[in-house]
Amino acid sequence: MSIDVAAPIQRRxxxxxxxxxxxxxIVEGELAPGEKLAEKELCGQFxxxxxxxxEAMKVLATEGxxxxxPNRGCTVSKLxxxxxxxxxxxxxxxEALSGELACQHIxxxxxARIRELHDRMVVRYKAGALRDYxxxxxxxxxxxxxxxxxxxxxxxxxxxxxxxxxxRYMANMSPARWAAAVAEHEKIxxxxxARDGKRxxxxxxxxxxxxxxxxx
Amino acid sequence: MSIDVAAPIQRRxxxxxxxxxxxxxIVEGELAPGEKLAEKELCGQFxxxxxxxxEAMKVLATEGxxxxxPNRGCTVSKLxxxxxxxxxxxxxxxEALSGELACQHIxxxxxARIRELHDRMVVRYKAGALRDYxxxxxxxxxxxxxxxxxxxxxxxxxxxxxxxxxxRYMANMSPARWAAAVAEHEKIxxxxxARDGKRxxxxxxxxxxxxxxxxx
DNA sequence: GTTATGAATTATGAATACAAAATACAAATC
DNA sequence: GATTTGTATTTTGTATTCATAATTCATAAC
Numbered sequence: 001m002s003i004d005v006a007a008p009i010q011r012r013x014x015x016x017x018x019x020x021x022x023x024x025x026i027v028e029g030e031l032a033p034g035e036k037l038a039e040k041e042l043c044g045q046f047x048x049x050x051x052x053x054x055e056a057m058k059v060l061a062t063e064g065x066x067x068x069x070p071n072r073g074c075t076v077s078k079l080x081x082x083x084x085x086x087x088x089x090x091x092x093x094x095e096a097l098s099g100e101l102a103c104q105h106i107x108x109x110x111x112a113r114i115r116e117l118h119d120r121m122v123v124r125y126k127a128g129a130l131r132d133y134x135x136x137x138x139x140x141x142x143x144x145x146x147x148x149x150x151x152x153x154x155x156x157x158x159x160x161x162x163x164x165x166x167x168r169y170m171a172n173m174s175p176a177r178w179a180a181a182v183a184e185h186e187k188i189x190x191x192x193x194a195r196d197g198k199r200x201x202x203x204x205x206x207x208x209x210x211x212x213x214x215x216x
Numbered sequence: 217m218s219i220d221v222a223a224p225i226q227r228r229x230x231x232x233x234x235x236x237x238x239x240x241x242i243v244e245g246e247l248a249p250g251e252k253l254a255e256k257e258l259c260g261q262f263x264x265x266x267x268x269x270x271e272a273m274k275v276l277a278t279e280g281x282x283x284x285x286p287n288r289g290c291t292v293s294k295l296x297x298x299x300x301x302x303x304x305x306x307x308x309x310x311e312a313l314s315g316e317l318a319c320q321h322i323x324x325x326x327x328a329r330i331r332e333l334h335d336r337m338v339v340r341y342k343a344g345a346l347r348d349y350x351x352x353x354x355x356x357x358x359x360x361x362x363x364x365x366x367x368x369x370x371x372x373x374x375x376x377x378x379x380x381x382x383x384r385y386m387a388n389m390s391p392a393r394w395a396a397a398v399a400e401h402e403k404i405x406x407x408x409x410a411r412d413g414k415r416x417x418x419x420x421x422x423x424x425x426x427x428x429x430x431x432x
Numbered sequence: 433g434t435t436a437t438g439a440a441t442t443a444t445g446a447a448t449a450c451a452a453a454a455t456a457c458a459a460a461t462c
Numbered sequence: 463g464a465t466t467t468g469t470a471t472t473t474t475g476t477a478t479t480c481a482t483a484a485t486t487c488a489t490a491a492c
Contacts (some may be wrong), residue, residue, distance in 0.1 A: 006372065009228075013474095015476095024305040038443075039444070040444095042441090050475090050478095051267065051477065052475080054271060055271055055274045057272075059278050061275075062275050064368075070227070070445090070483095071483050072484070073443070083368070086368040086369065089313055089366070089369075090366070090368060094309060112322075112449060150302045150305070152280075152303055152306060153302065156306065193465090210240045230445080230446070231446095256472090256473075256474095265448075266446095266447085266474090267444060267446055267447065268445080268447095287453050287454060287473090287475075289454095419477090
């Protein structure tokens, strides 16, 4: 495979790079909720000055991942049960919308790709590989979102799911719930194949509501 | 009226103040879409240094109100028809959700207040006072949102409506559309009074879809 | 021993200074 | 005259410096 020599050289501003790295660290739980993020310390860690770091902090604060308190610095946002109760209905509504839109726009090729991922996911489920299952699960939902052809919607979903993702690691799915989730996915795939937007919307919404119950 | 002497003295960071002011200027159309926002110029205008201004810019960029291009500065985001087509369905979904939630939580006192605003709005409609009508209209929708008891949802709606607000000034409502909008509001109030969440959700969604048609 | 006070330290907020990239403009070439 | 190339200027990105508020810690008072 040859690389595109004429491709534009990409040099990103430090604040972008910092925001991405910190976002990843927070979402993946490397930075614990409530943890104090001292500027000096992070600057030393990343080898940058405070200016771009502070710019990155403003971005993360706007996304809701950190909290800025005037003259007192920055802490990783905590994820309370109330936050989950707030976020999940919204994610449900957005996911329902993405389902409806996806039914209008999805191509056969995309559908085939989702089916493939779905089948692989079922295999991983049967093998009891929770980690792989989650990964594939996520990719399927991402593909539905892409098929909705609405970048703004995708962006909002991404932002919200980033906020609640940390809760996932607290959640230990019961075997019963896991089986139910797989069954739900079968129905989701059916509705998508039939381009039944209304039904898909209901299914996705319910799927997410069940997930919230599991997490709680 | 006496002031609370013991109230905490609030001193906000400059970047907050700047973000608020710039947001207002963009949303209200004082800064035109596509307009270049040169740092030096704005610094002079506000009498601050570039550091807090740049922090404010990062916030507005995250909110989607401005666009940052590395090494090329900042411009006010343009609002294309495609953007509206993306934003309105999302706002519809969120508004539908807020309707459902509002029906679960709204108090009689809040309902009475909304009725009052509604009646005043109808009066302004009959007087042909579009400006006042819009203001009251907005307050009603805001009160429904508040009754949903979901700050995250409120925040997202606010952010989205800020983005599309500029389009409203392009829109000149036809008399027929205006009459229809008022009629829709009557039904919305009915559904809310009856705590009929499903019906309210449908009405609000349709109401917004109609609005999009008007804007376009 | 506990609480309150104040100085020393540290962290954050904002301005300035410096570096690097982009733009504007002039001169040179065809 | 149009296009290209080199230089000056402007603008943005980042680091550093200065100012101010918060925190820590030692001391004093009860």
